[in-house]
Amino acid sequence: MIEGILFDMDGVLIDSEPIILHAAQAFFARRGITANEEDFKPFVGAGDRRYLVGVGERYGLSIDFDIDRVELYELYAEAAREAVSFAGVHQFFADAKRAGLKVGLATGSERHKALINLAAIGLKEADFDNIVTGEQVVRNKPYPDIYQLTALSMGLSTDQCLVVEDSIHGVVSAKRAQCAVLALPNSFGESALTEAGCDVVLDTLVDFGRFSSIGEFNERLRVLRAKEGVIYGANRIEVSQSGHPSQFFDEAIQAALESRRNAYAPYSKFKVGAALVSAKSGKVYSGCNVENSSYGATICAERNAVLHSIAEEGTVGIDLLVVVTDDDPPAPPCALCLQVLAEFCRPETEVHLVDTAFAEGRGGAHEVHRFDELLPYPFIFPTMRQP
Numbered sequence: 001m002i003e004g005i006l007f008d009m010d011g012v013l014i015d016s017e018p019i020i021l022h023a024a025q026a027f028f029a030r031r032g033i034t035a036n037e038e039d040f041k042p043f044v045g046a047g048d049r050r051y052l053v054g055v056g057e058r059y060g061l062s063i064d065f066d067i068d069r070v071e072l073y074e075l076y077a078e079a080a081r082e083a084v085s086f087a088g089v090h091q092f093f094a095d096a097k098r099a100g101l102k103v104g105l106a107t108g109s110e111r112h113k114a115l116i117n118l119a120a121i122g123l124k125e126a127d128f129d130n131i132v133t134g135e136q137v138v139r140n141k142p143y144p145d146i147y148q149l150t151a152l153s154m155g156l157s158t159d160q161c162l163v164v165e166d167s168i169h170g171v172v173s174a175k176r177a178q179c180a181v182l183a184l185p186n187s188f189g190e191s192a193l194t195e196a197g198c199d200v201v202l203d204t205l206v207d208f209g210r211f212s213s214i215g216e217f218n219e220r221l222r223v224l225r226a227k228e229g230v231i232y233g234a235n236r237i238e239v240s241q242s243g244h245p246s247q248f249f250d251e252a253i254q255a256a257l258e259s260r261r262n263a264y265a266p267y268s269k270f271k272v273g274a275a276l277v278s279a280k281s282g283k284v285y286s287g288c289n290v291e292n293s294s295y296g297a298t299i300c301a302e303r304n305a306v307l308h309s310i311a312e313e314g315t316v317g318i319d320l321l322v323v324v325t326d327d328d329p330p331a332p333p334c335a336l337c338l339q340v341l342a343e344f345c346r347p348e349t350e351v352h353l354v355d356t357a358f359a360e361g362r363g364g365a366h367e368v369h370r371f372d373e374l375l376p377y378p379f380i381f382p383t384m385r386q387p
Contacts, residue, residue: 001218002160002161003102003160004104004151004161004162005104005162005163006105006106006179007104008106008164008165009114009118010166011166011167011184011186012089012166012184013085013123014083014086014117015186017186019079019080020048020076021040023072023076023079024040028056028059028061040055044188046140046142046169047109047140048065048072048110048134049110049134050140052065052068052069076116081120083117086184086204088204088205088208095210096217099214099217101217102129102154103127103128103129104128104131104151104153104154105128105131106149106150108133108134108146110133132146132149132150132153136149141170142172143176144158147173147179158178159179162179162181162182163180163182164183164205165181165182166186167187168188168193172197182198182208182224183196184204184205185203194236199236200225233345237280237317249322251275252277252286252322252352253322253354255286256273256275256324259273259274259286259304260288260301260324260325264289265289270325270327271289272301272302272324273287273325274287274301274302274333275305276318277321278313278316281313283312283313285316286305301323302321302337316344317346318349320352321333321350321371324359325356327355328355330354330355331353333351338374338375342375343380347372348372349371350368350369350371351374352367353365354367
């Protein structure tokens with residue numbers, strides 16, 4: 001259960017990206033450099049030090065941030081007088097406090113800038129249970145340190161925290177820390193934020209809805225996450241097919257059987273056909289094993305089916321997998337294939353192992369397994385794990 005909210009600041013609480021951009025451009029202009037907005041884009045969310053120094057490196061300008069930040073923040077403070085908060089920020093913040101959620105601020109910016117921003121939008125340091133700023137961590141975003149430190153200092157584990165972010169660096173940082181992430185597309189587009197691993201994307205915090213207790217908050221979050229899709233391995237997939245995946249079983253059997261006939265297996269003589277059902281579209285994609293003189297270059301039928309599906313419709317969720325072999329009992333996918341399949345399967349994904357006799361309607365053998373029976377503990381890269 002989520003018991004705390006960790007806010008990023010720039011681009012989440014306050015529309016500060018235009019302000020820091022204006023201040024940084026003015027800083028470079030004083031040095032005869034015309035820096036474009038695109039120059040700064042790769043460093044958004046990585047902290048002010050990297051924001052300024054990174055662009056300086058592009059133009060061959062050596063910057064001592066510990067000295068030059070004084071000038072930068074003077075320029076920033078002038079521009080911040082006209083700053084505004086984003087829609088829904090104050091209501092969401094007030095609801096969180098009233099509900100009893102702990103509230104923290106985790107910003108890659110320097111403390112001086114953070115206090116300028118809070119004052120500009122009518123918030124105070126005392127409004128937060130804790131504030132962690134960029135100079136308190138050695139490694140800033142996209143490393144997980146700042147969110148780990150903020151959660152720990154509030155007496156929470158990271159999996160008890162929802163992070164509100166707007167940048168790719170920030171989303172990656174939060175996911176590496178094992179936090180849930182709500183992203184706002186104020187600095188980057190929805191697709192980029194989703195690809196970075198966020199759990200929910202909302203246009204504004206108004207769209208989260210009202211809540212008055214921790215239970216109501218968690219229920220709202222659960223509903224929003226469900227709308228974003230279903231988790232398949234490391235991916236959240238929007239499921240649009242109708243009906244149960246078993247309705248596609250016969251089609252998948254025939255597709256796997258046909259593919260097996262085309263298998264290239266001159267070395268092992270062991271032909272395999274496989275077919276999967278996409279949760280996104282309900283389409284069936286098949287593949288066969290293709291061997292090679294260099295044995296390591298051989299690709300199995302199951303992985304071939306996965307590659308086929310991704311080539312056709314992008315990232316998929318697998319609701320059903322059929323493997324056809326001439327073996328008794330029917331052969332399961334190898335360990336390497338299971339690890340690849342884990343990226344796209346749910347624990348309950350149906351895996352049907354059949355022999356050629358069954359596939360051809362002549363009796364034969366047919367076994368059905370849940371995916372987690374075949375591979376109970378798949379490896380999922382830490383930044384891609386879904387809470």
